[in-house]
Structures are given as C-alpha cells and as structure tokens.
Amino acid sequence: MELCRATAFSWTNSISPSLHIPQPFSMCETKRFRVCCLNNDSVSAQSQKVNQMTVSVTGATGFIGRRLVQRLYADDHFVRILTRSRSNAQLIFPVKDFPGIVIAEEPEWKDCIHGSNAVVNLAGMPISTRWSPEIKKEIKQSRIRVTSKVVDLINDSKDEIRPKVLVSATAVGYYGSSETQVFDEQSPSGNDYLAEVCREWETTALRVNKNVRVALIRIGVVLGKDGGALAKMIPLFMMFAGGPLGSGKQWFSWIHLDDIVNLIYEALSNPSYEGVINGTAPNPVRLSEMCEQLGSVMGRPSWLPVPELALKAVLGEGACVVLEGQRVLPSRAKELGFPFKYPYVKDALKAILS
Numbered sequence: 001m002e003l004c005r006a007t008a009f010s011w012t013n014s015i016s017p018s019l020h021i022p023q024p025f026s027m028c029e030t031k032r033f034r035v036c037c038l039n040n041d042s043v044s045a046q047s048q049k050v051n052q053m054t055v056s057v058t059g060a061t062g063f064i065g066r067r068l069v070q071r072l073y074a075d076d077h078f079v080r081i082l083t084r085s086r087s088n089a090q091l092i093f094p095v096k097d098f099p100g101i102v103i104a105e106e107p108e109w110k111d112c113i114h115g116s117n118a119v120v121n122l123a124g125m126p127i128s129t130r131w132s133p134e135i136k137k138e139i140k141q142s143r144i145r146v147t148s149k150v151v152d153l154i155n156d157s158k159d160e161i162r163p164k165v166l167v168s169a170t171a172v173g174y175y176g177s178s179e180t181q182v183f184d185e186q187s188p189s190g191n192d193y194l195a196e197v198c199r200e201w202e203t204t205a206l207r208v209n210k211n212v213r214v215a216l217i218r219i220g221v222v223l224g225k226d227g228g229a230l231a232k233m234i235p236l237f238m239m240f241a242g243g244p245l246g247s248g249k250q251w252f253s254w255i256h257l258d259d260i261v262n263l264i265y266e267a268l269s270n271p272s273y274e275g276v277i278n279g280t281a282p283n284p285v286r287l288s289e290m291c292e293q294l295g296s297v298m299g300r301p302s303w304l305p306v307p308e309l310a311l312k313a314v315l316g317e318g319a320c321v322v323l324e325g326q327r328v329l330p331s332r333a334k335e336l337g338f339p340f341k342y343p344y345v346k347d348a349l350k351a352i353l354s
C-alpha cells in the first residue's frame with residue numbers, strides 16, 4: 001500500500017508539476033496501478049477499488065473538511081482540495097502524510113472538478129464572529145460565491161467528465177429559532193438573517209445540472225475535539241463552573257464530528273441520499289441539559305449560569321446559533337437507516353473530552 005501511494009505521488013508530480021493534477025484519463029491509469037498493487041493481496045480488495053472515487057472538496061481545510069479528507073484519503077479515494085490558499089492547505093495536508101493529494105487554488109478548480117466523480121462543498125466564512133454589516137455580507141456572499149463557482153464549473157463540464165454528485169453544506173439555521181417547534185426536512189424556513197443565508201445558499205446549489213444528484217446537508221452544531229463551538233465554549237464552562245446559558249430552555253441541535261463526516265461520506269456514494277438531509281443527532285437537547293452533561297463529563301457542577309454577554313464575547317453575534325436554537329430532527333437520515341455513532345450528547349461529550 002505504501003508503495004502505491006508513493007508511486008501515485010511521484011507520478012502525479014512528474015506529469016503535472018504546476019498543478020499536481022493528473023488529466024482525467026491518466027487518473028484512470030493511476031487507479032489501475034493502485035488496483036494492481038492491491039490485486040496481489042486479495043480479490044475483495046479489488047472489488048472495493050471499483051468504488052474508488054475522485055472527490056473535490058471546498059472548505060477542506062476547515063473543521064469538518066479536514067476530518068472528511070482524512071477519512072476519504074484513508075479509504076484510498078483520490079482527494080482534490082479546492083482552497084483559497086495553497087500554502088495553508090499544504091500545512092494542513094503535508095505531502096509526507098498525504099502523498100498524491102491534489103491542492104488547487106481557484107484558477108485551477110475547473111481542472112479538478114472536471115473529471116471528479118463527486119464534489120463536496122463546505123466553504124464559507126465562519127459565523128462565530130462579531131457581526132458588522134460588512135461581515136454579515138461576507139458570511140452570506142462567501143457561501144454564495146463559492147457555491148456558484150462550483151455549480152458553474154460542474155454545469156460547464158462535458159457530460160463524460162461531469163461529477164455525478166454534489167454534497168453541499170447548509171445549516172439548521174434554515175429553520176429560524178424556536179423554543180417550542182420541532183423541525184424536520186419538510187418544515188418551512190425561518191425569517192431571520194441566518195435563515196435567509198441558508199435559503200440562498202441552498203438555492204444556489206440547486207442550480208446544478210439536473211443529471212447531478214444533490215444532497216443538501218443542513219448541519220447542526222458540530223461537536224468535536226479541535227474546533228467548532230465546543231472548543232470555544234469549554235473555557236467559559238471552566239470559568240463559570242458550567243451552568244446553563246441564558247434561560248437554558250433553548251434547543252441545541254448538535255451532531256458529533258464523526259457522524260457528520262460519515263453522513264457526508266455516505267451521501268457521496270449512496271444514491272438514496274438526495275435532497276435535503278438534516279445533519280443533526282436524533283436526540284437534540286435543551287441548553288440546560290447540554291450544560292449539565294458537559295458539567296458532568298468535565299467533573300464540574302452545573303450551577304452558575306454563564307452570562308450571555310460572556311458567550312457573545314467569545315462567539316460574537318454568531319453565538320445566536322447557541323443562544324437561540326431550534327429543535328431539529330434528522331428524519332431523512334433515520335428513514336435512510338443512517339447509523340449514528342453518537343445518538344446521545346453525553347456519549348458524544350465523553351468521547352470528545354476523554
């Protein structure tokens with residue numbers, strides 16, 4: 001296996017030193033070579049290779065993207081990182097750990113997307129910031145701009161090299177916030193700023209060629225070790241001994257990082273994953289429960305309320321995703337039989353913080 005990767009890397013670089021992108025036909029050659037290596041080992045390995053994909057990923061350098069790329073790479077798929085900054089992406093995906101991975105800045109995205117089997121679109125300016133009017137504009141525009149570009153490139157490609165599937169991120173902010181309503185994929189959109197962002201983001205993705213399967217993943221608050229809201233919230237819990245945030249009645253629709261990555265991964269290859277799919281755990285909790293569980297996992301009592309002001313100081317107005325939540329159920333994922341690894345927040349937190 002090591003031999004395969006090393007060979008794929010040197011081959012890739014020698015053919016296309018500027019972009020590090022092999023041409024579509026040549027990519028097949030590389031695949032065949034990899035299959036060759038595995039043929040020596042077992043027939044079952046060969047049948048697995050039939051499903052080998054070439055996946056282009058925007059936002060690959062982010063919290064979710066990094067883990068997704070690691071997962072795809074570990075399963076021997078070809079990954080093309082579509083980024084704004086090659087040098088930053090090279091630090092995150094160093095050649096010694098990811099030989100053969102393709103890293104492309106915007107002018108090279110076309111060559112990556114044409115010939116990929118699938119595209120995952122995760123890019124967007126982080127929302128956990130202070131929201132000046134300019135930043136709010138960029139939060140929306142960054143998502144529309146990248147999604148538009150990806151969709152145009154997919155649509156402009158010839159049929160034979162057009163990706164077959166687009167998995168595009170959106171967020172549970174689509175539904176607006178409520179302490180009483182329950183939302184699933186059929187629910188209407190809300191009428192606040194984030195709902196508007198999500199609607200436009202989704203509409204842009206849906207402009208893709210009708211022959212391309214689209215999965216729109218409405219992602220909840222992703223819980224993981226090295227990033228996301230939790231990493232920012234934990235110091236506050238330490239400081240305030242982990243009590244509820246505000247009234248504590250707000251709903252918190254969360255998902256463990258492993259589960260959102262698995263869901264995106266499944267959506268790439270399973271044709272049943274089409275349309276809107278909520279990327280949230282089956283058991284959302286009220287913030288008071290989330291805080292209680294966090295306090296218990298961290299071995300700290302949950303009794304002092306964390307002031308909203310303190311949370312806003314850390315998360316900016318983007319704290320509204322935590323302070324004004326919504327109760328979202330993953331009805332489609334359940335229908336599809338998606339196996340959640342972490343259905344309960346306590347287990348998710350234990351896994352993350354242990």
Ligand SMILES: NC(=O)c1ccc[n+]([C@@H]2O[C@H](COP(=O)([O-])OP(=O)(O)OC[C@H]3O[C@@H](n4cnc5c(N)ncnc54)[C@H](OP(=O)(O)O)[C@@H]3O)[C@@H](O)[C@H]2O)c1
Pocket residue numbers: 058059060061062063064065082083084085088089122123124125126138142143146169170171172219220221222223228229
């Ligand atoms: N994490 C969550 O809890 C959560 C919840 C709901 C929805 N989502 C959505 O899921 C997607 C991935 O989430 P994440 O947490 O992995 O995001 P992230 O860590 O903030 O990473 C997003 C990526 O987008 C690119 N990006 C950043 N600013 C940009 C800008 N101004 N214009 C264009 N691209 C920009 C960056 O990639 P390059 O620098 O390589 O270009 C960055 O690595 C995001 O769109 C996010 O809104 C996430």
